[in-house]
Amino acid sequence: MTRQNFIGLVTGHGKMAKTIRVSVQRPTFHKKVHKQIMSKKTFLVHDEGELAKTGDVVRIEACRPMSALKRYALAEIRIGTGQKLVELNQVSTEDADSHRSPFQQEVDRMLRAEKERARSRKIWADLKYVTRHQFAHGYRSLGPEEIAERGQKAAKIAESHGWTVIPPPIQLLSTQLNQDLQDVSKNLDNIIEKIQEEDDYIRSLGKDPLLISHNMYKNIIKSRDEKAATASAQ
Numbered sequence: 001m002t003r004q005n006f007i008g009l010v011t012g013h014g015k016m017a018k019t020i021r022v023s024v025q026r027p028t029f030h031k032k033v034h035k036q037i038m039s040k041k042t043f044l045v046h047d048e049g050e051l052a053k054t055g056d057v058v059r060i061e062a063c064r065p066m067s068a069l070k071r072y073a074l075a076e077i078r079i080g081t082g083q084k085l086v087e088l089n090q091v092s093t094e095d096a097d098s099h100r101s102p103f104q105q106e107v108d109r110m111l112r113a114e115k116e117r118a119r120s121r122k123i124w125a126d127l128k129y130v131t132r133h134q135f136a137h138g139y140r141s142l143g144p145e146e147i148a149e150r151g152q153k154a155a156k157i158a159e160s161h162g163w164t165v166i167p168p169p170i171q172l173l174s175t176q177l178n179q180d181l182q183d184v185s186k187n188l189d190n191i192i193e194k195i196q197e198e199d200d201y202i203r204s205l206g207k208d209p210l211l212i213s214h215n216m217y218k219n220i221i222k223s224r225d226e227k228a229a230t231a232s233a234q
Helices: 082-089 093-098 102-135 144-160 179-185 188-204 214-233
Strands: 005-016 019-030 035-046 057-062 072-079
Touching: 005 035, 005 072, 019 057, 035 057, 102 144, 102 188, 188 214
Parallel strands: 035 072
Antiparallel strands: 005 019, 005 057, 019 035, 057 072
C-alpha cells in the first residue's frame, strides 16, 4: 500500500536535531462557500541526514512515529534552493560592506556623522549647564535644597566627562580636560554670548532673568526659537 506523501516547502531547519519544519498547501472544499480553497498545514519531519535547508521544496511521506509530533520523514528534495541562502548568510561582514552600493555607503557615512553631531550637542549642553551653574544663573529664586541639587547634578556631569572639578568659566580651556572638552571649549565665548543674549531678550519682556525660575527661562527661550523658525519657514 502506498504511503501518504505531500509536497511542501521547508520553513525551518537546524533548531532541532534531525528535524525540519515543512509547510504543505492543499486544496480543500469549503462547505459554506461551496468552493475549493487552499489550506496550509505545518508538519515536523524527520531528516536523518540533515540535508534539507530552509527554502527547499521537498516530498515527505508517512512513517512510523519518530517522536511525539513527528509522523513524517523526508523522502526527497525536489528543488534545493535553501543551500544558496545558507551560503549567502555565511558571507563575512567585510565582504558584505565591500559590495554595498555607493548610495548605501553614503547613508552609512551620514548616520555616523549624525551620531558624532549628537554626541557633540550633548557635550555642548553639559558644558552650558556647568557654566550656568558657575554663574549661579537664576539661583535667587531657588532655595538652599534646590541649589544643592543643581550643584550635585553639575558635579555628576563633570564626573561623567572626566572633569575632576567644576572650574570657573575662564578656566574651561585648561589642558587637564580631555580632547572632547578642548574642542568644545574653543567656543566658550559663543556660549557666554548666547547666555547674555537670552538674558537681554528676557529683560526686553520686562522680566529679570535672575529672579525667574529655570523652567520659565527655558520655556521663554523655546517659544522665541519656535516663533523665529515659523517666521523663517514662511
